[in-house]
Amino acid sequence: MNSLLTVEDVAERLACSASLVYQLVDAGKIAVHRIGNGRGTIRFRPEDVEEYLAACRQDRRAKSSLVQQPRPRLRHISV
Numbered sequence: 001m002n003s004l005l006t007v008e009d010v011a012e013r014l015a016c017s018a019s020l021v022y023q024l025v026d027a028g029k030i031a032v033h034r035i036g037n038g039r040g041t042i043r044f045r046p047e048d049v050e051e052y053l054a055a056c057r058q059d060r061r062a063k064s065s066l067v068q069q070p071r072p073r074l075r076h077i078s079v
Contacts, residue, residue: 003046005046005049007021010049030049032048
């Protein structure tokens with residue numbers, strides 16, 4: 001079995017703060033294991049962190065192929 005990661009380990013891998021990792025857990029975006037009584041200690045499998053990263057990936061080519069819609073003219077702003 002692979003070793004489990006702590007919140008600090010995941011924050012370092014994602015180059016973000018520990019509080020953002022907690023927010024991702026609360027939003028259900030990263031799978032988590034709770035070990036112990038009550039809410040327990042939070043641990044992550046490395047595969048789950050990699051899966052989250054893969055889900056966040058955006059392909060720039062797909063974005064540039066989109067046709068841009070004209071911006072609506074705002075009546076309350078005069079140019």
